[in-house]
Amino acid sequence: MCTAFLRIAWLLQTSSKAQPFREAIDLQKKQLFNHNQRVGCIDYNDVEDYVIDVVFSKAFDLYPRDGGNFHVPSAALLKTSRNAEIARHVVVAAVPLNIADITQENDYCKGSFDEDQNFKTKSVLCMPIYNSDKKIIGVTQLINKINGNPFNESDANTIEAFSIFTGLGIHNCQMYENACKLMAKQSVALEVLSYHATAQNDETEKLMTCDIPAAENLGLYTYEFNDLPMSEDETLKSTIAMFRDSNIIKKFRIPYDVICRWTCSVKKNYRPVTYHNWRHAFNVAQTMFTILYTGGLIPLFDDLEVFALLAGCLCHDLDHRGTNNAFQVKVESPLAMLYSTSVMEHHHFDHCIMILNSEGNNIFQSLSSEEYRKVIKMLEHAILSTDLALYFKKRGDFKKIVDEGEKEFQEPIKKDLLKAMMMTVCDVAAITKPWEVQYEVAHLVANEFFEQGDIEKTQLGEKPIAMMDRDKQDELPKMQVGFIDAICIPVYKMFAELNPGLEPMFVGVSNNRNNWQALAEDNEPKTTEKDKENEKEKDEIKEENDSPQTIKPPRTSKVKPDQPLTARKSSIKSKQITPQKKVAIKEPKGKTKICTLM
Known part of the structure; x- marks a missing residue:
């Protein structure tokens, strides 16, 4: 029936x-x-x-x-x-x-x-x-x-x-x-997720009652800014200081409880991965704040654009899993099935929108419908621009504009290109920091990459690429130099030419390149005169063995007869990092020599 x-x-x-x-x-x-x-x-x-x-x-x-x-x-x-x-x-x-x-x-x-x-x-x-x-x-x-x-x-x-x-x-x-039923289920799931993903009232109230120092007193205007000594609460207060001192809170009539709750919620939605966590997002936003005000780019943008850029920096890696786009595609993750390109970047943007749609977290609530449409579009553009694959596609066009002497960037296409390059400048800005900071951050990035490589080895049964292979960490200084030459030097050089106020970043990355180059050279095995003599003797023996002529008695060798062939090679020195006399490199005490691609 x-x-x-x-x-x-x-x-x-x-x-x-x-x-x-x-x-x-x-x-x-x-x-x-x-x-x-x-x-x-x-x-x-x-x-x-x-x-x-x-x-x-x-x-x-x-x-x-x-x-x-x-x-x-x-x-x-x-x-x-x-x-x-x-x-x-x-x-x-x-x-x-x-x-x-x-x-x-x-x-x-x-x-x-x-x-x-x-x-x-x-x-x-x-x-x-x-x-x-x-x-x-x-x-x-x-x-x-x-x-x-x-x-x-x-x-x-x-x-x-x-x-x-x-x-x-x-x-x-x-x-x-x-x-309709699926949408209803999704709505319920989103409601539950929002409850757990957004900041609780006590967190918001704690931040609201804090005294927020001036951005200048916090060092937020400097290229040398270092967050490592700061507490988590201090990073939250610094974030509020950037929005306040850029006049965004007052200009767009953001309720103070909303901006505090949103900031706490954004921090909460970063996973505790080794590098792509809240600290990284905070540093990217601080760099954007610096290049706008200290670097002299602020006249090129209106208040809404500044708002979108700072918010985009804070949200650009939301819910990062500690693995890159290639890994998501390789394992056919749900995210890779959902997005065909810029997998993680699309997810970061969608997660950003989820937070904005959560009760009490919409920092854009006072905007008009037209302003809201614009800021969401700019937010998406900013977050997606952190995909280095897009950076490579756009870099040539940006260089052409800079070479032509463009200074105003009033055309929408040119301004979008400028903002995209600014996101890359801020995203990899750790490479421009003082050496002590750069070395520490590189250590964090390396470990996160190695963790992905470990997963590829143990769970996928694949050999990871060199920069993610823990067994090849001694080769990373050389790869770091390659990364700086391929990605960092070009973009920071273009921005130094664009505005002299941005030259300190180019100087910083150049100095760090020299330091990484010195470490790379220190890792190269040293060849002594004895090594050269032994290698020459090995080549002569090999030639005699390969010769079709009658085998002759063994040549007199300086190596003892009972000494194994491998002993003829000088042992490779321990690859302990020691500062080069010709380059002023100070490594943090107690740290293993590690570098990585930023």
């Missing part, structure tokens, strides 16, 4: 989404009413081959005399009506049924046939309704052709077309209903 559930009439009457379907079905009804006294549409679901007793839940009758309005017969009539019996036969047999005169059909004329005593059934044309899976989900009946004649082949073709269209309509309505 199967129950039925027809959705056509319900959706047409309650959902504006179904209006096009209603208008289209009305055209079909007009054509049918020209020839028939009554049209019935009955639905059911999931009839299996062995089911004989089919039960319909609803029927919708259309009478031409009522202008095509729907009538819903009672549930009792659906069980006793002979029309329903014919419909059941069509469902079970899965074939259309055309009866010219019902009174001549012994199988269907037993007992009272018509539920309406004023309506006598004579001819019946019944057609199954299929869904996209070729399953019968209902039937359509035509009863009593108006001219009194039996239904012909043309009528059958018409009702077949109508049934196909009805099946599509029912299928679409079911899909829409399922989508």
Whole structure:
């Protein structure tokens, strides 16, 4: 036994989404009413081959005399009506049924046939309704052709077309209903997630009651800024100071509790990974603050753009998992399935929007609809621009603009390009810091990369690339130099040419390049005169062994006869980092020599 559930009439009457379907079905009804006294549409679901007793839940009758309005017969009539019996036969047999005169059909004329005593059934044309899976989900009946004649082949073709269209309509309505249910589930899940992801009231109140020092007193205007000695609370206060001293809070009428709650929520939504955590986001925002005000770029942007840039820096790595885009694609993660390009960057932006949509966290709530649209677009552009793959695509165009002497950047395309390059400048700015800071940060990045490499080894059974291979960490100084040459030097040089106020960053990265180069050279094995002599002797022995001439007695060697061949090589010195006399390098005490690609 199967129950039925027809959705056509319900959706047409309650959902504006179904209006096009209603208008289209009305055209079909007009054509049918020209020839028939009554049209019935009955639905059911999931009839299996062995089911004989089919039960319909609803029927919708259309009478031409009522202008095509729907009538819903009672549930009792659906069980006793002979029309329903014919419909059941069509469902079970899965074939259309055309009866010219019902009174001549012994199988269907037993007992009272018509539920309406004023309506006598004579001819019946019944057609199954299929869904996209070729399953019968209902039937359509035509009863009593108006001219009194039996239904012909043309009528059958018409009702077949109508049934196909009805099946599509029912299928679409079911899909829409399922989508509504999924959206409701998503809404509930988002509500629960938002509760746990947003800052609690006590965190917000604690920040609100703190005294916020001036940004200048916190050192936020300097290129040498170092957050390592700061506490977590001090980073939060510094963030509020940047928004306050840039006049953003006052300009855009942000409630103080909202900006404090949003800041705490953003911090909370960074995972405790080794490098791409809240500290990194805070440093990126501080660098943006510095290049705008100390670097002299602030005249190029309006207040809304500054707001979007600072917020974008703080949110640009939200929910980072400590693995890169290539790893997400390699393991076919849900994020990689969701986004085809810039996988993590798209996720960071979506997570940013989730926080903004959480209660009490919308720092843009006082903006007009047009301003809100603009700031969200700028926010997305800023976050996606941190993908280095996009940086490489845009760098050539930016260099051309800088070489042409552009200073104003008033054209939207040029300004977007400038903002994209600024995000990269801030994202890798640790490479420009004083050596002690750069060395510490490089240590953090290296460990995060090695952790990804360990996963690739142990879980994927693959050999990671060198910069993520813990076994090759001694080669990283050389790779760090390559990274600086390929990515960092070009962009910082362009910005130094763009504005002299940004030259300290270029000087910083150049100094650090020299330091990494010195470490790379220190890692190279030293070749002594004895090593050279032994290598020369090995080559001569190899030549004699390979020669087709008569084997001669062994040559006199300076190496003792019982000494193994490997002993002829001088042992490689321990690769302990020691400062080079020719370069002033100070390594932090107690730290293992490590560097990595920023």
